[in-house]
Amino acid sequence: MLIMDHLIGQENNLSLLTDLLKNSHFPTSFLIYGPRGSGKKTLAKLVSAAVNCEFGRLGEDCSCHSCHKVETGNHPDVRWLGFDEEAYSIKIEEIHTLINWAGYKVLEGKKKVFIINRAERMTEEAANALLKTLEEPPADTLIFLLVENPANLRETLASRCFKIKIDPLSAEAVKKRLVDHFKWNEKEASLAAKFSRGSLGQALELKGDNVSETMRSFLEEVLPYPTIGVERWIGKKRHEVLKGLQLLSLLLRDLVVYRETAEPALLYQEDFGREFKDWSARLKTKMVLDILRLINETEAAIQDNVNPKIALFRLGTAIEKIYGKTAIYE
Numbered sequence: 001m002l003i004m005d006h007l008i009g010q011e012n013n014l015s016l017l018t019d020l021l022k023n024s025h026f027p028t029s030f031l032i033y034g035p036r037g038s039g040k041k042t043l044a045k046l047v048s049a050a051v052n053c054e055f056g057r058l059g060e061d062c063s064c065h066s067c068h069k070v071e072t073g074n075h076p077d078v079r080w081l082g083f084d085e086e087a088y089s090i091k092i093e094e095i096h097t098l099i100n101w102a103g104y105k106v107l108e109g110k111k112k113v114f115i116i117n118r119a120e121r122m123t124e125e126a127a128n129a130l131l132k133t134l135e136e137p138p139a140d141t142l143i144f145l146l147v148e149n150p151a152n153l154r155e156t157l158a159s160r161c162f163k164i165k166i167d168p169l170s171a172e173a174v175k176k177r178l179v180d181h182f183k184w185n186e187k188e189a190s191l192a193a194k195f196s197r198g199s200l201g202q203a204l205e206l207k208g209d210n211v212s213e214t215m216r217s218f219l220e221e222v223l224p225y226p227t228i229g230v231e232r233w234i235g236k237k238r239h240e241v242l243k244g245l246q247l248l249s250l251l252l253r254d255l256v257v258y259r260e261t262a263e264p265a266l267l268y269q270e271d272f273g274r275e276f277k278d279w280s281a282r283l284k285t286k287m288v289l290d291i292l293r294l295i296n297e298t299e300a301a302i303q304d305n306v307n308p309k310i311a312l313f314r315l316g317t318a319i320e321k322i323y324g325k326t327a328i329y330e
């Protein structure tokens, strides 16, 4: 089963769930939280497969009909909401449809499962409607709420769920998985692992990207003209924006490290040219740290569902403010 490929370092969560599944008082509502790309969807899928598996398997490869259907998103008893990462909100009508569906009998499997991805996007009304369902769960139904930051989900909802936290992996573990399992070369895997912040999904986002090229374009277009530079991400998908900001952070971190140490071996990226050295000399450490903080705040805002366009516009303007009266170009 393919979904296992994306699940690493979650042995504890898996054994916890295995134990729970054996218990007759198995909880019915779960809150799975952890960074983007850390495996929340995979874990929810795995449990959906396990509770419906023809052989009752959890955390093992299984090719039974039921597991295959869950894997390919075709199981009639497993439904997703909020799968579209770009949708701004999850509305009450969508929750009502799910609740109605939950009232029906199980069609093929043993349990109905509904999974709400990025559940923090639920509107007030949607959250209230769901709350009632969590308080009086329909028979044979499991509910999974997936969020990146649990603080963004209303406490009334969170407190009714069994919480499962997905911890970041070590860079070494991510790299090993990329090399052993996804057959990446050492160099690419090493960079992606550092970029990933401990999330395999984020590391995999770099697949096929020319990182050196992207970094160079940041040096030529984003750093000199921040307000225009950040426009490159406007209209892009959320994960593309976050990925871009993360790469920009890596570059800035390298600029500071190089400025302070002049030691290429300490850099994430190895093949920087003249532009890199120029910028490293030009931007004072304090400025770079301030910009890094702004980028962090922008990422957090976008994760908290602030409109990316507004967040990016603020970022560009704030960076220019940091440059301030100091002429970047003399």
Ligand SMILES: [Zn+2]
Binding pocket: 052, 053, 054, 055, 056, 057, 062, 063, 064, 065, 066, 067, 068
């Ligand atoms: Zn199975």
